[in-house]
Amino acid sequence: MRAAYITEHGPSDAIRVGSLPVPVPGPGEVLVRVDAVAANHVDTFVRSGAYATEMTFPFVIGRDLAGTVVHQTESFPAGARVWTNSMGHNGRQGAFAEYVAVPQDRLYTLPNGVGPIAAVSVLHTAGTAHIGLYREARIRPGETIVVVGAGGGVGSAVCQLASAAGVRVLAVDRAENAEWCREHCGAAAVIDRGSPGIAGQIATLAPSGVDVYWNNSGRHDFDEVLPIMARGGRIVLMAGMGSRAELPVGAVYTKDISLHGFVISNASAADLRAAAETVNRELRSGRLRGRIRAELPLSEAAKAHQLLESGTNDKPGRVVLVP
Template identity: 30%
Template sequence: MKAWRVHKNGEPREAMRLDEIPDPQPGPGEVLLRVRAANVNFPDALLCRGHYQIRPPLPFTPGVELCGEVLALGEGVTGPEPGTRVITPAALPHGAFAELAVVPAAGVLPAPGALDDAEAAALHIGYQTGWFGLHRRAALQPGETLLVHAAAGGVGSAAVQLGKASGATVIGVVGGPAKAKVAHDLGADIVVDRHSEDFVAVVKEATGGRGADVVYDPVGGDAYAKSVKCIAFEGRIVVIGFTSGTIPAPALNHALVKNYSILGLHWGLYNTYDPAAIRRCHDELTRLAAEGTVKPLVSERVAFEGAADAVQRVADGVTTGRVVILP
């Protein structure tokens, strides 16, 4: 089969190489899938660079989530049946940017019927992260104000839709007019272009000086530093990641005097500590997708041969929504 592999860490466009390798076979507890679509995530770029918290042995295939078709079951696996369309995280070092993938059966979930392959491939990690961040960690309530950074990006666009679905007022922060239009179209009530506006002032004006009840921050750096200036009393800042490349150093005395919480979210840990919660979340996301309340914004569907360039563009922050690779 064909698979994109990283033989030496570096920028995705240079590090990823299209190789011909033997077809994988499922072992005990595993499922063999034909990859129908593979979503590009920012961690894929970090994996290429060797900067992710997981560092698979070289060479490895990036791609952390996919929509696939079941081809064969390993020993001890009783379902799903061959031919079933599913979504799942990939099993590094054998990631999703390949024609075939072997994954643990325990992580395989039915693909929502309301979504096509590319949309289904983009649902799992981003929307699960959004749901756990907003509901399990921040306990977002109807009528509250949610501030979403990188609101036109893959993770942020999911948070905008989920925030609106929960009855919150959503303020999205983006970089540039094109991304502002995307955030508006996603349903954000107010959109701030950080290149030309001060989101702190906008949040304060929109909330009558009270501030945002929940901040959803996958950016870090300056986005976090300014967010603490417009967080409400008993507000919650959910730390998702650091796409800016800068990890903030919170002033805990400031959190103390303003009575706000700083909440970390490493969604992958729920696979270890509470996998049943992931399935409950999937059922809820499937229901919301069937209603049309959430629908992953797939801005680009890229041919398999263009995978390295696609990962590079996601890494460079020039894309909106989700970029999906179609083998």
């Protein structure tokens, strides 16, 4: 089979595309023929070695896939359309291949009517959003959430899942993403991140305080954020692996504020299954949707990583590949 893999850690041009043996499913695994995959920023960290995880070389890259079950198993019939979002780390070979052996406890049925490309554009981001919103922030209907970087992949999924849960969403992003945030992410208001006095604008929109503040930007200014938080507010920290910030500790404990940092890579199978139930429900409803920046053949896996690492934001959306 054809696969995109690495034989050692390195830059994007370390990715090779060539022939590897079709994996033989072990106990509790299901052989899946891959229909589409998506490239994630965390994949570039695994490839480069910035995110240390167990792997065996040659190592197939990639987390997410949508595909079709090849052989009948106890849990899945042959021909079943399925998806997963937790391959390519912690000893599991990745998704960028024609065939993947997926642990059945990390494999989920794809809802009828949902195409593989549409699915893979949201699997990783929505899984992350669910864990952050429900396990970490413990969102409740009627609360207010501020999402910084709301037009990005994770940001969009956070807004969509929060809005579906009855949470009031205030989005912060570039002006060109405002329409997307309003029309497709359920934002009650959108603040231009380039405008002055963002904290003041948020305070006007949420005079009783912000219950959850989710920052995808990697830039954390707690001196601005803490005064606009409600008592018992939760701050979710995402992105910015090298970021450092000053924390006004007094304002944290006197307002019962909690800080939450997490990565989906550490999620348990139970966490991921709970997220999958929400992801499938929202895929069926049509409320969960992503934007696609580029659709590439598997042979251009290195280009996919280059697009992620380029730092350019001229075209928002996900990078999807088809074997």
